[in-house]
Amino acid sequence: MSIKILADSASDLPLDFFKESGVTLFPLGVHLDGDDYLDLATLNPSEVFKRMRNGSAPKTSQVSPHLFKEEFTKLAKEKQSAIYIxxxxxxxxTYQTSVMIKAEVQEEFPDFDLTIIDTKCASLGLGLVVKKAVELAAAGATKEEIIAEVRTQVKHMEHIFTVDDLDYLARGGRVTKTAAFVGGLLNIKPILNVEDGKLIPLEKIRGKKKVAKRILEIMEERGTNLSEQTIGISHGDDLEAAEEYKQLFEEKFGCKSVYINMIGASIGSHAGPGTIAIFFLNTNRS
Structure with a gap:
């Protein structure tokens, strides 16, 4: 029996990917303008960004324990081996809740074979790992082989991103309101990354062109074999900017594979419209 792959909407992969690959989707919750939605499943990310530009302030919640219980129980009854990334x-x-629900299900089904991996990744950093797991599963890899590759990928996955408006990060407490105000006046754009699963500010740059130049430098400093790996670009409803970055990567590094997708509603609710995030492996994978 093939290995079942499970993932949540924070992977920022398109809905078609889940439908076509057979990966089970666990959507995070989004509360927007008085209504509750399920990220990707019942809410299109572009609608979130549109409303945020008009002043809406969405809030997010983790995956519902009920959804975990329902799917885990189904898999246990089917004796299906699975990996939740x-x-x-x-x-x-979300991760802690899934571990708790797995333990509950195993009380009734002790042989339930589910491995849950805390990737410490987000957006397409997580999405690229999910895509790799799906490729391996489709090729007939064993569960142990898939888990080993997932753990290697998450260990080396870089997340480098910049936001268009600091106010959205200020709402989530990532920067102070004063810093956001001053940053807006001075056209300061932060460069941030994810270290050990946490959001960490790297630098503050003035102007978009300088930000792009610095991101290229960071990729050159940290990445290896960039031309041969898949580079991920997720964007906050700004496909034009994402395409411009893709062109820069192709010209600078000779990248042959660049995967672009819009940031999902759950992550986009915190990062805001105009966000650009870049994902790549920081070790030679050839």
Missing amino acids: AFSSELSG
Whole structure:
């Protein structure tokens, strides 16, 4: 029996990917303008960014314990071996909840074979790992082989991103309101990354062109064999900017594979419209 792959919407992969690959989707919750939605499943990310530009302030919640219980019980009854590749435990309670529900299900089904991996990744950093796991599963890899590759990928996955408006990070407490105000006046754009699952500010740059130049430098400093790996670009409803970065990567590094997708509603609710995030492996994978 093939290995079942499970992932949550914080992977920022398109809905079609889940439908076509057979990966089980666990959507995070989004509360927007008085209504509750399920990220990706019942809410299109572009709608979130549109409303945020008009002043809406969405809030997010972890995956519902009920959804975990329902799917885990189904898999246990089917004696299906599975791997859940989860959103960083440092950014959401989703991972901890899944571990708790797995333990509950195993009380009734002691042989339930589910491995839950706290990737410490987010957005397409997580998404690229999920895609790799799906490729391996489709090729007939064993569960142990898939887990080993997932753990290697998450260990070396870089997350480098910049936001267009510091106010959205200020709402989530990532920067102070004063810093956001001053940053807006001075056209300061932060460069941030994810270290051990946590959001960490790297630098503050003035102007978009300088930000792009610095991101290229960071990729050159940290990445290896960039031309041969898949580079991920997720964007906050700014495909034009994402395409410009893709062109820069192709020209600078000779990248042959660049995967672009819009940031999902759950992560986009905190990062805001205009965010650009870059994902790549920081070790030679050839």
